[in-house]
Amino acid sequence: MPSLKDLKNRIASVKSTRKITKAMQMVAAAKLRRAQDAAEASRPYTDRFNTVMDGLASGAAGSASAPRLLSGTGSDQTHLLVVMTAERGLCGGFNGNIAKLARSHAQKLLAQGKTVKILTVGKKGRDVIKRDLGDHFVEHVDLSAVKRISYHNAQSIAKDVLVKFDAGEFDIATIFFSRFENVVTQHPTASQIIPAQFEAVEGGETSLYDYEPSEEAVLADLLPRGVATQIFAALLENAASEQGARMSAMDNATRNAGDMIDKLTIEYNRSRQAKITNELIEIISGAEAL
Amino acid sequence: MANVQFDLVSPERLLASVEASEVQIPGADGDMTAMEGHAPTITTLRPGVLRVVHSGGTDEYVVSGGFAEITAKGVSVLAEQALPRGEMTQEVFNAMIADAKAAMKSAEEVFKNEPGPVDDAAKLISDMVAMGGHIGLTSN
Numbered sequence: 001m002p003s004l005k006d007l008k009n010r011i012a013s014v015k016s017t018r019k020i021t022k023a024m025q026m027v028a029a030a031k032l033r034r035a036q037d038a039a040e041a042s043r044p045y046t047d048r049f050n051t052v053m054d055g056l057a058s059g060a061a062g063s064a065s066a067p068r069l070l071s072g073t074g075s076d077q078t079h080l081l082v083v084m085t086a087e088r089g090l091c092g093g094f095n096g097n098i099a100k101l102a103r104s105h106a107q108k109l110l111a112q113g114k115t116v117k118i119l120t121v122g123k124k125g126r127d128v129i130k131r132d133l134g135d136h137f138v139e140h141v142d143l144s145a146v147k148r149i150s151y152h153n154a155q156s157i158a159k160d161v162l163v164k165f166d167a168g169e170f171d172i173a174t175i176f177f178s179r180f181e182n183v184v185t186q187h188p189t190a191s192q193i194i195p196a197q198f199e200a201v202e203g204g205e206t207s208l209y210d211y212e213p214s215e216e217a218v219l220a221d222l223l224p225r226g227v228a229t230q231i232f233a234a235l236l237e238n239a240a241s242e243q244g245a246r247m248s249a250m251d252n253a254t255r256n257a258g259d260m261i262d263k264l265t266i267e268y269n270r271s272r273q274a275k276i277t278n279e280l281i282e283i284i285s286g287a288e289a290l
Numbered sequence: 291m292a293n294v295q296f297d298l299v300s301p302e303r304l305l306a307s308v309e310a311s312e313v314q315i316p317g318a319d320g321d322m323t324a325m326e327g328h329a330p331t332i333t334t335l336r337p338g339v340l341r342v343v344h345s346g347g348t349d350e351y352v353v354s355g356g357f358a359e360i361t362a363k364g365v366s367v368l369a370e371q372a373l374p375r376g377e378m379t380q381e382v383f384n385a386m387i388a389d390a391k392a393a394m395k396s397a398e399e400v401f402k403n404e405p406g407p408v409d410d411a412a413k414l415i416s417d418m419v420a421m422g423g424h425i426g427l428t429s430n
Binding site for chain 2: 048217228
């Protein structure tokens, strides 16, 4: 049985924890708004880009002269996994879910005898998968100093990936991130970026356009940009998901702290009452004995 | 005169969406002006100044890289980097030039015996310098 003083201290400590989680929840809510706005703002670009790419790629995919970014290297021996997670914790299962998906994917590939290389973005995911897949790490991108994800960040990651691809270090690249559905649901997602995958559009659409300088040149110019665009979109989705996950995790924590305070307060009152009753009994029995 | 729907988007935001009577685009193979009824064209961009003429006057934007999709009814410019000309300061310009120079340096390292990518990077720099001269900024 803890003493009254212990209980009082305990209640005070849980109360200050609740204050912190409440503040974190509100900060996450504000950041979520901003992250969602950023994701929203990038959508027109991504949509249009994909429409044009779909048209171009479906025209070029069949031809033998298609760029390697589109047709692949002809092998699928070496896989590069780009695992994007948060730089900070306290966001529920967010980092764990992405890492879990990446890990199961990697283990499946390893079981098939493929070579796996891992590029991590964000240190939390790196810590999680380090234990079993640490030997496969090739590079790490640190975004902890970045307050607001800009296209520039995506471009530099894309450049890293493309340089590795040109150097023949891998055949297939897949990115892992969390797709933002709403505040309570985020789906960990894997999406292949090299070789590029595009939805085929019905024929005829492509021949409508004149291409300047030429269809091949435009395609060769756009494919690397496509990689950056996809990484950028994934980073934005991830940022929104992270804040959403943190918001609901902190909401839960605030509620749990509230429950705990209620329980502790009841316990405190009961033991205070018990103490008073005890004292009364002592006084009364003392008076009776006289 | 009929107008075309003009949209300028960068990955981070939608910069402009107006009805324009003509749009002057810095295409990779040379400048072109798109007006209503233009043949459907997709062209890549070089760094340069994009001019949009509409009923309220003329807007100018500085774009670097990307592509434009032109149809009879509209022009969509998807620029990697785009800002209104007024926001184009010497500092921004210097940063762009520095980026381009860094890209050229890494291209030189990666593609030692293939001139293609290095030439592309060199052209990018000269396009930027030309654009800077056009709007009154100097490169050092």
